[in-house]
Amino acid sequence: MNRPIVIGITGGTGSGKSTVSKEIFSELNEENIVMIEQDSYYKDQGHLTFKERVKTNYDHPLAFDNDLLVSQVNDLIEGKTIEKPIYDFENHTRKKETIKVNPEDIIIVEGILILNDEKIRNLLDIKIFVDTDADVRIVRRILRDINERGRTLESVIEQYFSTVRPAHMQFIEPSKKYADIIIPEGGYNKVAIDLMVTKIKSIISQRLNK
Template identity: 45%
Template sequence: MEKVTIITIAGGSASGKTTFAQTLSDKIFENHSVSHLSMDNYYKDFSHLNFEERQNLNFDHPSSLDIDLICKHLDDLKNFKSIQVPIYDFTTHSQSGKFKTINPSEVVIFDGILALQVEEVRKRSNIKIFIRTDDDIRFIRRLVRDVNDRGRNLDDVINQYLTTVRPMYKFFVEPSIEHADIIVPYYEGNKIAMDLVAAKINTLLSKSVNSEIINNNKIN
């Protein structure tokens, strides 16, 4: 069985986690197979509530996530098994009922605002990264994204940010930076940081592969 490395990326909402994860994936992909999971797809199914009730839920609290399913999927990928990832619908605040298949790979990149806050996820992570982005930049990016891509209105986005996103960031997300192995100051086009992190990870992966080859030779 091949060794699987799990890279976990955390940071505030709209901090650039997914962009960083995708860029990192592209840079690692040259030498290793990579798959990418987002914590956003693992919200619990609240379809039994009406739309207004779903709008008022606190999606920035760990209790909104299906932690058991996240851990099962990470364990399955660690054991080189395929998984069926649920597809979350942000326009309705509910699970879509659709799934996508993620096949086994040498490297799994898992990102989410609470990815380093959840101990069970940290235990399964080999490399832990925190993306640090200024609050005003994150708010502006979230505002544009939610209005343009998720069909939200301006007042609802601002209200959600003030009532749940910002306080949960201060209480849960920001303190999780202490668990990070690597802290990345992120801004658009921070190519140097991406290159440095990718190079470090590629080095670690290469050392792991070489070590495994040496150990196998000793056994033989």
Template identity: 45%
Template structure:
């Protein structure tokens, strides 16, 4: 099976992009959201100066469980995905079963951040979108879907989201096979075609195959957007 990492800042369009790829590939493909792996209690040492949890710091996630679950999926085993409640900012006792498919898209702000997880990924993507677009999308999502106030969303952006993006998220672009701008329709078409091509020739682990990653010329599809 192929494991594809889709990273990018909050509001960059990761989930939308992943859904476009799923609609194009159509068969035997699923998605795993990194947001499901937020810790039940956030580490206080990474709280903001105002004492608020920092959900954009790498330490906000359950990395041990993520590594275990992604490894299990690569072995062809099902996993029990946690359910995170963004209204209460806590992990539910419920889980959702995810069975392995030929292609799994792993999307999240830090999906290509961890070295061990990167070694499990067959293809790594990074969505690079201008900050004004990302904050507008974040406001729309958090106010309409997560019950937040406009003031709290803006305060959080300047307090943690923007500095964490510059410090931790943006550097992930250096690890990406695909660097994607705002033309996500084109990028989704390229990625879905590449996945179909790999499936057709029967290579299911680029890290162990005799044909290495560079043989597929991922870099020729990069969309280079200037850094903020």
């Protein structure tokens, strides 16, 4: 079996990296693509009380179980099926259920800190950084966390200034230097996405013809 193409898509919280991932996903043959979100790999905190769990800094590298992420992406590369974890953001811990993910020709790994970790970077054939202004990112985060994660406006704003912004400046922004491609305009740059899809199709074609 040919080695799958592994694409890493990163950027600050609310940058539009999920939008880019979904656009690439929809433009290619969806049956041959698997999506791995770094958010699924937050560490299990079932051993902590809820009061302790709510203090988690979700924007710090230590919040992630990157060893499991790397192990499972490697399994997919080797043609093995994985059980991807599911994270419960309302209860701040990992669910007992998992999602079965089969290996495919294209693996998209998406998350805020995938270029910060050398082990993850070494798995990626194409590294994309989605670059978006901070004011746009914070508005998107507010809407997401209130609508999808059961947070209050006050808690989102407090979290942004206490952990999100400092972590972005310390860990995410510096990781931009590892990107092969930087996509501006918050994930809605259709030209850049079309170019990415064309490049991916070219790589697939080359591998199939070997």
